[in-house]
Amino acid sequence: MNKTITSNIAGYVFHIDENAFDKLDAYLNTIRSYFKDSQGKDEIIADIEARLAEMLHEKIGDMKQVVSLEDVNQVIIIMGQPEAFIDDDPESAGWTEQKSQPRDSESKRLFRDPDNKVIGGVCAGVSNYLGLGDAIWLRLALVVSFFFFGTGFLLYLILWIIIPEAKTTADKLQMRGENVTVSNIEKRVNEELGTVKNKWNDLHGNSGAGRKIGNLFHRIITLMGNVALLLIKFIGKIIGFAFVVTGVIGLLSVIGIPFGLPTIISLGSEGAMSALDVQDIFHNLVGGDGMITWIMITGILVWGIPMAALAFFGIKLLFNFRSHNRGIGLSFLGLWIVGLFMSFAISMIVASDFSSEGSKTETVELQLNSDQNQVINLALNHELGDDEPMFETEIFNLNLLTPGNSSKLYGKPELSINMAKTGGPKLLITRTARAKKKQDAVERSSKIDYGFAANDTAILLNGYFEIPEDELWRTQEVDLKLLIPVGYTIYLSDEMMQIIYDIDNVTNTYDGDMVGRRWIMTPKGLACVDCDGLIKPKKSSNVDVNVDIDIDDMNIRIKTKEKQEKLEIQQKRLEEEMEERQRELEKIEDELEKQEFEETEEASIHPKEILLKRVINATYRLSPTISRTVSISYPG
Amino acid sequence: MRKGVLEYCILSIISKEEVYASDILATLKEAKLIVVEGTLYPLLTRLKNDGLLNYRWEESTSGPPRKYYGLTEMGQKFLTEMDTTWAELVAAVTNTTTSKTKK
Numbered sequence: 001m002n003k004t005i006t007s008n009i010a011g012y013v014f015h016i017d018e019n020a021f022d023k024l025d026a027y028l029n030t031i032r033s034y035f036k037d038s039q040g041k042d043e044i045i046a047d048i049e050a051r052l053a054e055m056l057h058e059k060i061g062d063m064k065q066v067v068s069l070e071d072v073n074q075v076i077i078i079m080g081q082p083e084a085f086i087d088d089d090p091e092s093a094g095w096t097e098q099k100s101q102p103r104d105s106e107s108k109r110l111f112r113d114p115d116n117k118v119i120g121g122v123c124a125g126v127s128n129y130l131g132l133g134d135a136i137w138l139r140l141a142l143v144v145s146f147f148f149f150g151t152g153f154l155l156y157l158i159l160w161i162i163i164p165e166a167k168t169t170a171d172k173l174q175m176r177g178e179n180v181t182v183s184n185i186e187k188r189v190n191e192e193l194g195t196v197k198n199k200w201n202d203l204h205g206n207s208g209a210g211r212k213i214g215n216l217f218h219r220i221i222t223l224m225g226n227v228a229l230l231l232i233k234f235i236g237k238i239i240g241f242a243f244v245v246t247g248v249i250g251l252l253s254v255i256g257i258p259f260g261l262p263t264i265i266s267l268g269s270e271g272a273m274s275a276l277d278v279q280d281i282f283h284n285l286v287g288g289d290g291m292i293t294w295i296m297i298t299g300i301l302v303w304g305i306p307m308a309a310l311a312f313f314g315i316k317l318l319f320n321f322r323s324h325n326r327g328i329g330l331s332f333l334g335l336w337i338v339g340l341f342m343s344f345a346i347s348m349i350v351a352s353d354f355s356s357e358g359s360k361t362e363t364v365e366l367q368l369n370s371d372q373n374q375v376i377n378l379a380l381n382h383e384l385g386d387d388e389p390m391f392e393t394e395i396f397n398l399n400l401l402t403p404g405n406s407s408k409l410y411g412k413p414e415l416s417i418n419m420a421k422t423g424g425p426k427l428l429i430t431r432t433a434r435a436k437k438k439q440d441a442v443e444r445s446s447k448i449d450y451g452f453a454a455n456d457t458a459i460l461l462n463g464y465f466e467i468p469e470d471e472l473w474r475t476q477e478v479d480l481k482l483l484i485p486v487g488y489t490i491y492l493s494d495e496m497m498q499i500i501y502d503i504d505n506v507t508n509t510y511d512g513d514m515v516g517r518r519w520i521m522t523p524k525g526l527a528c529v530d531c532d533g534l535i536k537p538k539k540s541s542n543v544d545v546n547v548d549i550d551i552d553d554m555n556i557r558i559k560t561k562e563k564q565e566k567l568e569i570q571q572k573r574l575e576e577e578m579e580e581r582q583r584e585l586e587k588i589e590d591e592l593e594k595q596e597f598e599e600t601e602e603a604s605i606h607p608k609e610i611l612l613k614r615v616i617n618a619t620y621r622l623s624p625t626i627s628r629t630v631s632i633s634y635p636g
Numbered sequence: 637m638r639k640g641v642l643e644y645c646i647l648s649i650i651s652k653e654e655v656y657a658s659d660i661l662a663t664l665k666e667a668k669l670i671v672v673e674g675t676l677y678p679l680l681t682r683l684k685n686d687g688l689l690n691y692r693w694e695e696s697t698s699g700p701p702r703k704y705y706g707l708t709e710m711g712q713k714f715l716t717e718m719d720t721t722w723a724e725l726v727a728a729v730t731n732t733t734t735s736k737t738k739k
Contacts, residue, residue: 011700031674040681047677047703051657057699080672 004066010050012057016067024052024072027079034082052079108177110319111166120160128175129319154248154255158311240317247311254303295346301339305332354474358441359432366425368488369456375518376425376488377458380495409467413450413478414501417490419521420483427452427459428481434474447471450478463498489520489529522577643679644722645669647707647715650689656702680705688714 003018016024031048035041055075056067113124116135123142127135145152166172309332368376420426433445450465465478480499484490492500492515500511505519505526518529642664649655649663657676664670683689688711693701707715 035678038678038681040685043684044677044681047657047680048674050700050703051661051673051677054658054699078673080674082674084672085674085678 010053012053014056014067015065017069020067020069020072023069027076031082109174110163111171111175112163113175114165122156122159122163125163125175151248154252162312236317240314243310243314244318247307247314250307251304251311254299298339298342298346301335302343305336353436354434355436356438356441357432357434358438359430359445360442361428361430364427366427366454367456368425374457376490378490378496379458379460379493380463380498381460382463409473410464411476413465413480413499415480415482415499416501417482417503417526420485424485425488426483430479432477444474448476448478484521486521486523489518491518642669643683644718646679647688647711650705651707651715654704654706656704
């Protein structure tokens with residue numbers, strides 16, 4: 001059973017089987033395309049169509065009703081294939097002038113050569129095009145370039161895809177840069193069969209001296225023109241080549257990242273960032289393998305397509321390669337725009353996960369030596385234990401460390417030092433992170449791994465906080481706040497420089513100058529114990545001043561004489577401070593006396609004892625400053 | 637060469653009476669001058685474009701109107717010229733071939 005189509009062919013109405021109709025339609029299309037350059041093609045086709053209809057009509061007669069495939073086949077055989085129409089036409093000029101023109105092709109066209117191919121015929125085709133003769137040299141060069149990050153491989157693939165194969169004889173002629181005419185085919189055969197001598201004679205036969213000189217001027221002009229033309233072409237080729245190289249490198253780098261290939265990018269930046277790192281960064285930034293795939297696709301679309309287009313354009317420049325396929329170009333443009341939208345969407349999704357900030361503060365009471373004369377040592381622990389970084393990249397103010405084959409994110413905490421208004425010394429650890437919802441952000445912040453160690457005289461802070469491997473980077477931060485009561489003295493070791501951030505102090509000393517010194521908490525803030533405070537000391541001051549600290553006796557001997565004057569000033573300042581304290585003390589005593597007056601009236605407790613106790617307390621609070629100031633002595 | 641001969645034949649067929657494509661085809665096929673019918677149509681079109689022949693539409697009893705071809709004045713002149721050339725050619729060829737066989 002067959003579907004039939006009712007068709008009007010040149011005025012006849014036919015019921016025609018679907019397959020027969022398709023065949024007929026295809027046949028007419030072949031003829032149409034064959035005569036597309038001829039004059040009066042419409043007429044020819046109309047005539048042929050009419051004749052076909054006539055023949056079919058005869059075939060059907062009165063008995064049959066439907067045109068079958070066989071009918072169509074027979075009619076087509078009678079009409080013949082279009083090639084046969086003109087095939088026997090070597091002297092096409094005939095008596096009337098031949099109007100149909102051979103396809104004009106002065107320049108060579110680039111085709112893949114299927115006759116001399118090894119893989120895809122790319123090398124053979126390009127050799128034909130460039131006139132290199134044997135393709136072996138190009139093949140050799142290509143094989144060598146395989147070892148340069150596979151550049152040759154990719155280039156070959158691209159060429160393979162975009163260069164069409166020479167399928168017909170006409171293509172093959174064009175590939176070799178010859179016009180596709182019948183006479184040319186004949187000529188080629190003749191050339192091959194005929195003597196080489198003839199050719200040689202053609203070129204050099206008329207070598208009369210006079211004629212040569214006469215032609216000389218003309219020749220020079222032609223030569224100059226040719227040279228100029230060649231130069232322009234050459235520049236075009238160089239630009240084309242540059243485009244190809246840039247495009248291929250760009251394409252390689254974008255395709256390389258998903259596969260973790262060592263790319264040009266990684267080599268270019270002094271090995272600071274490998275493709276793996278890029279992948280890890282994306283992974284930590286975006287999260288989720290599905291998302292990564294989308295990012296890769298987007299990256300290839302947004303970055304790869306322009307690169308491929310650049311390479312393609314370069315190839316076109318390089319080989320005069322013409323492409324008429326606008327559809328492919330437009331669809332790639334469409335894909336690129338899709339890629340842009342995708343990247344926008346992904347950015348929105350990722351950005352939404354940064355929208356809320358959440359934090360949690362942990363308060364740790366420090367069991368420091370209650371002896372307030374004790375200096376508390378603040379030091380930094382750089383060690384990461386087993387996770388000692390193999391490779392470090394700093395991005396987003398964050399360190400991406402690659403221990404072995406895994407990668408972890410580490411950040412640096414920030415430390416500030418403040419006065420403890422109440423209670424003993426404390427360390428406040430505030431972990432902050434971001435997420436879509438606040439509670440998730442808090443939850444995420446609690447996963448930040450940070451630790452420290454403390455004993456009664458020292459606090460050892462970790463130099464890094466760690467974001468667990470399965471956690472995403474969401475601007476995690478750790479803020480450390482060391483609260484110390486008035487009277488405590490701390491020593492900031494040099495490496496603390498890395499984490500301290502704008503620590504308030506009475507002398508407004510810059511962070512960098514705060515390290516390597518001891519600081520005492522006064523009611524006004526941190527005051528420097530062993531720096532001059534007025535002139536910001538250079539780092540080398542540690543060498544100049546030889547400080548000998550005898551903690552037990554609280555005797556500080558400064559052996560450098562030049563520093564004495566400055567220290568005297570400092571001492572004076574401290575003494576002034578002490579006087580101030582004493583005035584405060586007197587005030588308190590006055591108040592207490594008033595209280596005592598009231599108390600004596602109300603109750604019969606020993607008022608003197610209460611007074612004494614309070615005075616002792618007050619004094620005790622101030623005592624470290626006082627005692628220390630007093631005990632500074634100068635042996636010189 | 638062959639196409640030239642074919643054109644000559646077509647013109648001479650048309651010169652006798654006004655014909656339509658199928659008549660020309662029948663004659664040419666009988667003489668085994670063409671193998672496939674498709675050959676005819678480009679030739680007809682070319683001859684028409686060169687102003688050697690024209691056609692008119694004629695109603696047909698068995699189907700749609702048909703094209704009937706006839707020679708133009710120029711075609712007539714051209715054909716007369718061709719006749720002479722052909723005669724000369726035939727004579728020349730005969731001369732050559734027969735003289736060869738005599739030798």
